[in-house]
Amino acid sequence: MATLVPLPTRRGSILTMKRVLIVDGHPTVGAVMAESLTSVGYHAVHCTAADEALRQCRSGLVDAVLIEVGLRTESGRSLATALSQDHPDLPVAVLTAWLDHPETAYIDGRGVRMVLRKPLRIEDLDLAVRALIDGFRTGCKDGTRES
Numbered sequence: 001m002a003t004l005v006p007l008p009t010r011r012g013s014i015l016t017m018k019r020v021l022i023v024d025g026h027p028t029v030g031a032v033m034a035e036s037l038t039s040v041g042y043h044a045v046h047c048t049a050a051d052e053a054l055r056q057c058r059s060g061l062v063d064a065v066l067i068e069v070g071l072r073t074e075s076g077r078s079l080a081t082a083l084s085q086d087h088p089d090l091p092v093a094v095l096t097a098w099l100d101h102p103e104t105a106y107i108d109g110r111g112v113r114m115v116l117r118k119p120l121r122i123e124d125l126d127l128a129v130r131a132l133i134d135g136f137r138t139g140c141k142d143g144t145r146e147s
Contacts, residue, residue, distance in 0.1 A: 024068040
């Protein structure tokens, strides 16, 4: 089941906030990430399973997805693959505590734009999400802007 984090009123309305879906099998970790993103102005939703993530993405109300590599019900790889097939324009990042995790090798060809190493400071999470969304809009796979 998805956890909806209350929206801040100081940064704008729900219509102007970027919507980020966090898919992490650890309820506490996902909730903290969602709260952190909410505190810096995003509309953040956390879910713990791939099927719920796919339902959320089908709604069309998601601007970016952060996927934990080691989901409990299936791998982040299979979710990333499904998202790249069903929603090829949706920017996706992978979260992991282990940069040398074998699952991070699938970044190319599955719609994944970047790998983020946990734990992340709020500032770094905010910058990464902005780069993910803005970089995708400018057509840069690595989140950098074109000159």
